[in-house]
Amino acid sequence: xxxxxxxxAVCQLDSSIRPLEENADRAAVVVEAAxxxxxxxxxxxxxxxAFAQLLDHVAVDWIDREQFELVYHLYSFKHKHFLxxxxxxxxxxxxxxxxxxxxxxxxxxxxxxxxxxxxxYEDHPDLRRLFLEDDWIGFPLRKDxxxxxxxxxxx
Amino acid sequence: xxxxxxxxxxxxxxxSGTSGSPDTQEYFVNMGPQHPSTHxxxxxxxxLDGERVLRCIPxxxxxxxxxxxxxxHMNYMNCVHLTxxxxxxxxxxxxxxxxxxxxxxxxxxxxxxxxxxxxIFAELERIQSHxxxxxxxxxxxxxxxxxxxxxxxxxxxxxxxxxxxxxxLTMNYxxxxxxxxxxxxxxxxxxxxxxxxFRPKLDxxxxxxTGNVIIQERLRNVGVLxxxxxVQYGATGPxxxxxxxxxxxxKDHPYGVYDQADFEVPVGxxxxxxxxxxxxxxxxxxxxxxxxxxxxxxxxxxxLVKKLNSKIKLPEGRYYSQLETARGILxxxxxxxxxxxxxxxxxxxxxxxxLWCLEPMIKGDYIASLIGAMSSLDLVIxxxxx
Numbered sequence: 001x002x003x004x005x006x007x008x009a010v011c012q013l014d015s016s017i018r019p020l021e022e023n024a025d026r027a028a029v030v031v032e033a034a035x036x037x038x039x040x041x042x043x044x045x046x047x048x049x050a051f052a053q054l055l056d057h058v059a060v061d062w063i064d065r066e067q068f069e070l071v072y073h074l075y076s077f078k079h080k081h082f083l084x085x086x087x088x089x090x091x092x093x094x095x096x097x098x099x100x101x102x103x104x105x106x107x108x109x110x111x112x113x114x115x116x117x118x119x120x121y122e123d124h125p126d127l128r129r130l131f132l133e134d135d136w137i138g139f140p141l142r143k144d145x146x147x148x149x150x151x152x153x154x155x
Numbered sequence: 156x157x158x159x160x161x162x163x164x165x166x167x168x169x170x171s172g173t174s175g176s177p178d179t180q181e182y183f184v185n186m187g188p189q190h191p192s193t194h195x196x197x198x199x200x201x202x203l204d205g206e207r208v209l210r211c212i213p214x215x216x217x218x219x220x221x222x223x224x225x226x227x228h229m230n231y232m233n234c235v236h237l238t239x240x241x242x243x244x245x246x247x248x249x250x251x252x253x254x255x256x257x258x259x260x261x262x263x264x265x266x267x268x269x270x271x272x273x274x275i276f277a278e279l280e281r282i283q284s285h286x287x288x289x290x291x292x293x294x295x296x297x298x299x300x301x302x303x304x305x306x307x308x309x310x311x312x313x314x315x316x317x318x319x320x321x322x323x324l325t326m327n328y329x330x331x332x333x334x335x336x337x338x339x340x341x342x343x344x345x346x347x348x349x350x351x352x353f354r355p356k357l358d359x360x361x362x363x364x365t366g367n368v369i370i371q372e373r374l375r376n377v378g379v380l381x382x383x384x385x386v387q388y389g390a391t392g393p394x395x396x397x398x399x400x401x402x403x404x405x406k407d408h409p410y411g412v413y414d415q416a417d418f419e420v421p422v423g424x425x426x427x428x429x430x431x432x433x434x435x436x437x438x439x440x441x442x443x444x445x446x447x448x449x450x451x452x453x454x455x456x457x458x459l460v461k462k463l464n465s466k467i468k469l470p471e472g473r474y475y476s477q478l479e480t481a482r483g484i485l486x487x488x489x490x491x492x493x494x495x496x497x498x499x500x501x502x503x504x505x506x507x508x509x510l511w512c513l514e515p516m517i518k519g520d521y522i523a524s525l526i527g528a529m530s531s532l533d534l535v536i537x538x539x540x541x
Contacts, residue, residue, distance in 0.1 A: 025259065026475055052386050056503040058488050073475070073486070073503070077386070077400065080407055084473075095158070105389030108511045116223075120158040127160050131216035131540060134162035141224055 003027045006081055010049070013042055020086055028084035033096045036072075036087055040099050043074060043083070050078040054099070057109035059117045063143040066091045068119060072099070089119070098124040116141035163214065167200065181209065184522075188217050192295040192526050195536025197510075199525075206521050211514045219540040226500040230465045231257050231331060234500060239325040241504060242538035244284040245480035247276050250329035255410065256476035256487040257331040260469040267412070268456035269333050274411035275449050276316070276328060278442040279346070282353070283312050284481035285435050285442075288533045292432065293364055295530040296373055301364055308356050315345045331467070333459030343450055350443055357439060365436065374429040378516040378528025381426055388515060389508035392483025393438065394532060397423040397431035404479035415452075416445040428531035435533070468495050482506055482533055506538040 007027040011017045016035055020028035031039050043051045051074035060069040072085040089096055098121040100107040110121045111130040118139035121127055129136060138145055167183055187198040196217035202210035222241065226234045235253045239246030251273055258265065290305020313323045318339040320326045328335050364370050380390070385398035395402060403420045405413040421437035423430025469491040477486040483505025490499040509532050517525050 025473075028473075054389060055391075055484065056486050056488070056501075058499075058501045058503075060490050060499045071473075071488070073488075077402055082475075084475075103389070104387050104515075105508055105511055108507070109389075112507075114160075120160075122158055124158070126166065127158060128162060128166070129216075131219045133216075134164070140221065 006083065010043070010083065014039060020084065026082050026084050028086060030086045030088065033087050033089050036085075037097050037099055037102065040072065040074075040085065040102050043085070044102055047078075049083075050076045051083060052077055054103035054105055054109070055082075057106060057113060059113045059119060059141070061091070061117065061141065061143045063091070068094050068117060070096060070113070070119065094119040095122055096120075097122050100124060115139070118142065163200070163212070166212070180204075186525075188214075192529060193536065194291065194534060197534070197536050197539075199513075201522065201525075203522060206523070208517050208520055208522055208525060211517055211525070213510055213513065215540055217540070218537055220537075222541045223500055223502065226497060228496060230495045231467055231469070231497065232463060232465045234497065235330065236327055238502070239327055240537065241502065241541055242480060242482065242485070242506065242535045243325050244287060244535055245280060245482065245485070246324070246326045247273075247280050247328050248478055248480040249485060250327060251277060251411075252476060252478040252480075252485045252487050254329045254331045255478065256474050256489050257467070257469065259476055260472070260474040260489065260491065261331070261467065263332055263461055263463075265333060265460050266456045267454045269458060269460065270412045271449055271453045272334060272338055272458070273329055274413060274416075275346070275446050275453075277411070278445045279312060279316060280326070281481045282439050282442045283309055283316070285439050286312070288435060289360060289364070289439075292527075292530040293370070295526050296370060298364070298367075298370075301360075304356075304360070304363065308353060311352060312349055315342070315349055318342065318345070330459070330463070332461040332463045333457070337458040338453075343453070346446060346450055350447055353443065357436070357443075360436065365433075371429065373524075373527045374427065374432055374531065376425070376427050376429075377520065377524045378428045378531060379426050380512055380516050384515050385426065385512065388512045390483070390512050391505050391508065392479065392481070393431055393434045394483065394509045394512060396420065397434045397531075398426035399424055399430075404477065404484060410478065412449065413445070416448045418445050428527050431531040431533075466495050468493060469497075477503070480505060482535065482538070483509060502541060504538045504541060506532075506534050506536070510534055510539055 007019050010029050016032050017029050020030050043049045053075045055075045056073035058071040067088045068091055070087045074083045113119050115130045115132055181204050184201045186201055187193050188196040198214040200212040201208055222237050235250050238249035238253055286305045286309040290302040293301025317323050319342055320328045380398050382399045385395050401420055401422045406420055418441045421434045423434055471493045474489045477484050486503030488501040489497050492498040517528050
């Protein structure tokens with residue numbers, strides 16, 4: 001299945017899924033935060049997709065749009081194809097259901113995003129800071145993060 | 156729905172309340188941060204019942220350098236040079252991963268000569284990384300001689316690579332658009348000499364460790380990771396292949412000139428530490444094969460197709476590129492907003508996900524087995540912390 005066909009097939013799973021237009025080089029879709037675990041479960045279990053591995057989980061801080069984008073990067077060993085699943089959540093109250101019961105590796109990947117962006121994963125069994133100390137204030141990868149130690153560079 | 160955020164201290168306190176079997180007591184042991192078998196600063200909080208490991212909680216961040224945040228204030232040409240500080244044993248491959256992402260985004264096609272040289276150097280580096288791992292695995296299990304043997308052969312290879320690159324550890328060689336420099340005139344001959352030198356040495360490795368009863372006893376059926384767990388826990392590279400999943404980016408999604416070389420992907424069956432050991436030793440043989448086939452066919456051409464300056468801008472969008480390093484898949488995720496600096500640059504590091512497999516591997520096993528199992532993961536901690 002090529003990129004467009006895969007993207008179209010995934011969009012047919014549910015009416016709330018839409019293709020991500022801005023993406024340049026991989027099949028990518030956008031889903032609603034509440035529907036995320038259900039959709040990922042179908043993408044994992046249905047033989048047509050068989051996305052067995054969650055390769056990567058990335059967050060992007062779109063400060064101008066007041067949104068966080070959470071990207072789930074899936075891979076299927078069976079069909080050898082990649083898929084990006086994006087979720088946009090408000091920057092004010094960033095919450096999303098956890099997917100670590102579907103993909104155990106997400107437990108760590110979500111902790112990393114919590115640590116650096118402050119996204120709260122609902123029902124996560126062990127949501128703690130991963131890299132920083134427990135009492136660290138703020139979330140360093142946010143675009144508006146200010147720190148005494150940060151280089152004050154004119155942009 | 157509420158979200159509870161706990162701390163490590165709370166977690167340990169909660170878990171301390173439970174008791175073990177009537178004649179033993181559960182307790183916590185801190186292993187590390189500077190344990191000789193972790194090759195970097197990794198702290199493991201172990202919950203033990205006698206000698207059995209009940210939980211293994213890795214604590215990270217002791218050498219977190221925030222490479223992703225720093226990269227947001229750097230141009231793409233400079234970002235490349237931070238990557239070889241992550242997994243310093245796959246530095247060329249790390250450079251290549253970023254260079255590939257930038258080239259794909261900017262629409263730069265590099266010529267065949269560059270692809271050949273990149274592939275050869277990546278395989279040489281894979282050998283060099285596995286040599287060090289092999290020696291260190293022996294040392295972790297209490298044998299010092301393998302370390303000397305591994306380092307001895309690694310030095311020979313390092314001399315060859317140093318002639319072209321000028322460095323021995325954090326090698327900066329691949330740039331977006333080409334290479335730093337052309338290969339040294341002696342390079343092809345010296346690599347041939349090295350292949351002739353190293354083939355018999357691999358048999359010597361087998362005599363020394365592979366056939367050793369003590370090493371076999373300490374690796375066989377230790378840290379078993381089933382194929383399903385390996386996939387679910389995000390393992391890639393030799394860890395995944397040791398569990399029996401024949402997935403290698405070099406074969407399944409070829410880049411460089413891997414599609415022009417004939418080689419096999421070694422795959423384990425049981426998924427124990429022994430299989431991971433065997434896969435890596437076999438990979439060294441396969442890498443020699445790849446280098447041998449490509450070496451005589453390096454086409455003529457320029458080593459830099461396009462001189463990019465530091466002001467290179469990528470078109471708006473998201474770009475992803477990945478590459479099979481010595482330890483697994485390194486993914487580079489670039490979000491560009493048309494500036495000369497990335498809006499967001501994320502590295503999917505292979506060690507980060509591989510380390511997560513440690514707990515399912517070692518649960519219920521002896522603490523003494525933990526060392527062999529951890530060694531067989533071949534961790535480089537700066538790559539986890541980034």
